[in-house]
Amino acid sequence: MNAIFEGIGASVRRKEDLRFISGRGNFVDDINRPGQTHAIIKRSDRPHAKLISIDTAVAKAAPGVIAVFIAADMEKDALGGIPCGWQIHNKDGSPMAEPPHPILASGKVRHVGDPIAVVIAETRQQAKDAAELLDIVFEDLPPVATVRDAVRPGAALVHDGVTGNTCFDWHIGDKDLVDAAFARATKVVKLDLTNNRLVPNAMEPRAAIGEFDPMSDDYTLYTTSQNPHVIRLLMGAFVLHLPEHKLRVVAPDVGGGFGSKIYHYAEEAIVTWSAGKLKRPVKWTCDRTEAFMSDAHGRDHDSTAEMALDAAGNFLALRVRTLCNMGAYLSTFAPAVPTYLYATLLAGVYKTPAVYAEVHAVFTNTVPVDAYRGAGRPEATFLLERLMDVIAHDTGHDRVALRRQNFIPADAFPYQTPVALNYDSGDYQTTLTKALEYAKWDEFPARRAAAAAKGKLRGIGISTYVEACGIAPSKLVGQLGARAGLYEVANVRVHPTGSVTVFTGTHSHGQGHETTFAQLVSDQLGIPISQIDIVHGDTNKIPFGMGTYGSRSLAVGGSAMVKAMDKIITKGKKIAAHLMEASVEDIEFKDGKFSVAGTDKAKTLAEIALTAYVPHNYPIEELEPGLDETAFYDPKNFTYPGGCHVCEVEIDADTGVTTVVGFTAVDDVGRVINPMIVEGQVQGGVAQGIGQALFENAVYDDQAQLVSASFMDYTMPRADSIPNILVGTETTLCTHNPLGVKGCGEVGAIGSPPAVINAVVDALRDFGVRHIDMPASPQKIWSIIQAGRPQMAAE
Template identity: 75%
Template structure:
């Protein structure tokens, strides 16, 4: 008997066979006849006026075919890079939305801002030519931080944007929150910084533009998480190419984490240049270039206040956050610190009233957008740090304080005071399971043993919740989204019973070719090996929205399930005809159609052959063929949650923090492939530990990027990471057909506060109340040795 490959089976990732053998097909692997190479000249200044650009010397260099500037694009009426989400201010007025030129015109606004592009026969020749371009800059004062950007007399980054303020937004009932605080027994305040991060996917971004003079068609091959969105944004807003003449292909993509969602300047540059030159044009970033051209993540500064009664019950939460947008609005940047952050500030707690205001600020830095978790890690970090500080100040045990405030299991569906309604969850269960797995009760003995070795040991927990599968489209549209957030699935059953799935979701490491095939195996009874997944090509797949926000299964998988329901419904009608039975009497189970109560059956192959060779077929009722398409627009977000526990040990002589144990118990809804879920959680935890202890994007006062290479930006290595124990506790999502919630982001959401809570616990004898990320050895050493200036407090 063949092994079970359906929902719940740990099927090995079928795509890994080609990846591990070096047979993946990434954008930089594609080379076309007559191909040219592009190198982009980027601004060395954070803020400067462009007086003149002299390209004569560059254009005359060997192998150079063309040199283009922003003025060339302006002459062709190339539009600016669009923003995909609009936010309104407290007074209802729209946010400031300044132009974002593909190549800088008149001014540059951050180090790395594209100024010109050299195109040559080889990459080396293009680079040499770009370096020969002479730009006359008038260097201007820069505002590299939100504080500097809002000071009186601060540099004006965009004309017509007073105080460099993009928007001043709020949510919640301020009067009700003020009243709750007035009656509180305890008020806990906390100032937090959520440090700026630089995504570092294994594959740098790349783009290859092509133009066919005979058909007038453009093709862009790019490292994207959502090719249809790139086609829409670039075609309609930037290059003004009809969608019927623009194909966007995202082949194998080596990691994204959000940084490959957006429409970037380089994609427009190579596509436009390919049309101008009638030759393919390719650009591939080097790692240093990625540091100053890929959208950054996080970068919040917040003041938070928590009101509690005498029994430790939360009465209200008040938050004021400043969010860095960077120099321009990236594609989805405005929604991250608003609808993906403030709406999650209830977390897993029964907080009666919440008020949050968010000011988004332009600075002379790289644009900031969604990065793994996107707003939810920032909300979780704020809440979970507040809960530990509240426990410390009220004298209530930190686990007990959480328990007293959990949303009870019988309260679902639960309406929060900040718009969202949770459909299911069991926060007590995930906490209890994590406490047992981490041996929380035995920790003090381990602390004492560590002390004998001269080490400081601490333990911390984080009970978190996030929102995935962002939807429904009508709701997010009313909140400012400029696109629908549904997904599409096409199921094509071939005459011999093999299946091709076409999906608008996109894989960049998640294992879709396996997990999606498991859905088909479970539903239709087709072996995983006979299921092919097609994605990432706008010429093949109906319009879809790509992959981000842990939406692949919850939204994309649900679309597939709806399409398979249509396949089964049609198959029943064919089977009824073949077996001379009533359609109502036909049952279907994993590949077999049966007349109920009899041994008369037809296989899926029998049905598919009949559908494509309709010699005996209800042709008057049905069209031939066995292919169906369905779109799924979710009724609500999904809400994964769980508990993460970190245990750390600090060497007081060096200040180095070692995470010695990590436990993650997550409720991700129904688990399709346990092995893939475990890998996703472990990867997210690695990123979360990186943020908590190691990673930080640093600019100097002049806007120069100081952490602009792997030598300066500390990525976690294997020896920085502990064994990560992963387990799940399932409550099903109630509003999608799979019951799934999403697992791709949970590791990066729950882990940073768990680690920082553990570090603060280890330093409890030093009077540490809080600590900003990353908790570097220098910070820790200064705390231990009495120098507090680098600590948050």
């Protein structure tokens, strides 16, 4: 028994924080390799232009310059383009348009920030100086700035061969069933809404170092990645044509990802390939402005939603049409986001019997868009939960009662939705009830009146949501177009004296895996977490892995660890049976000890481990020495966290400023390993959700210039924008993984934005407001109040 409880359910302090908060982390930019050179990427300042010529002669002759490479140099080496990892099919069964995505722009530039050339010099300063000497002649083309521009008849084409700028026109659900339901509906409620485009803005900008050893022909890439094995696979197999045993990818400490560090980026291929050409390490570190125009952005949907209802307020059918932005090129998982991570969630927590969604994805002259914390599920949740309040507004139903009436009941699980997913567990009534209780929903009228007395407009809003994470069953995603499996891998190595190293294919970039996973191992093997190390982020150390995104690390990676530990325990029992001269069936393993049932005979895990590595008295004919096991775990289903978020706001009517004065999140994330870390994950997610709802907005002007390309214009949520967030958890266990866990990384960002906007709309209920798109900026709120005032006066 451990002296201090460190197992499942303990709020153990994060092991990794000592180095992070004392500035001793080891991030990519902290790494410097002998003989290192520095790369600067020359990027397009034009949104859409033909590349007429690139003269590199002057830059090449500049002081300290070692090389300047452009697309033509890569074409000589027959390098591949940046691959897309997911293929969607159109309504007619034909595959999506998948135009070339060259590493460096070839023939045309397609967005501001599109990489054109790389300048490599002895110092970063010299590379910057030389990059200014590149002579590039452009011929500007008309830009396509927004999804609406992209589908306008006669719009310029981002890719010459892609008609109408359409990447795909896809659908899901039973259209006929939905049409029939609309035909018999007593009421149809329709809502047009946009989901604003976001820039991820991880605290650590991306960075990459390529290295080549001419003695062994080994390449190493140090990169800010959420999934080093995926990068090795994509870059090795599709871009640089390097066999995997000759390519090592290291993702050391990484300072936040939120999805933006999943993807294989051009700069990774550039530094790795250049290192081979130059036989010297090549380092690139992104600056913040560069990050704004080269990290994959998130969201950016324009949608129309329609709900058919009967006279009693029961949902009969939902119809959704979404226009979504892929940006200029297909980022690694972009096509999956507005399809299988979005439209499959449109049943939400409701028993709507029929759902039909059409998703039209288009190319524009903007930075590529891909998964960003929540990835598709925030877009689905915003659409549904805004629609709920609009239905309540239009029909006079109470917004809470309307939701309760249409919830999937707790006894209906497993529940097959009309849009492919099969929810395994959940209890939406309970999470709603708890959230309303914690948020003191019933006492809100008094708070509203008190605010009114101070001249403030107070509103309250809810959002009840479900999401699908823990991605994902490989066979299923393969059928849906994924070009990879989404299992996870764990190697559990019990050392001869009983300490343990776990090698995981997931990657921690803020999540606290070094602690949570150690707790999991401590719980299962009965040893203190001081005896356990978690290793991630190096393809030369870890057998394989698919990385961290989609709240999958514990549900999939943790399950792989459990499977590997099961193997350790099974083998340990055989060794223990031999040592204690008992039958294997009589050996029990508990609290770190193998004992013979019904006796006081016992051996510790450390004793068994020593025997396994020093097999003098050992069943050597039946059992290999050693205590080191690997497991691959392929999940049987997605996991389905759900819950209810309640937001309370106050609006200053004179200025339009919205202040979030209260936020309650009650989430069902399955079994909780570390409550403190879960609370932190939910709080962080909610902060990002409040950011999307009130502050953040990636704005392109009509010439496709990114206007909000720095923190001077892109509003990040700050500590003083976020209230104290009350986090509660209500648990129904996941039924198909060994831990019963669901995932907590994204729930905050998924559930919160509509709760915030519903609260803002509620605050403005006397101004004739039905819907407000995000972000609800002071200027927008002020305009609504100005427009609403005459109406109030007339009433």
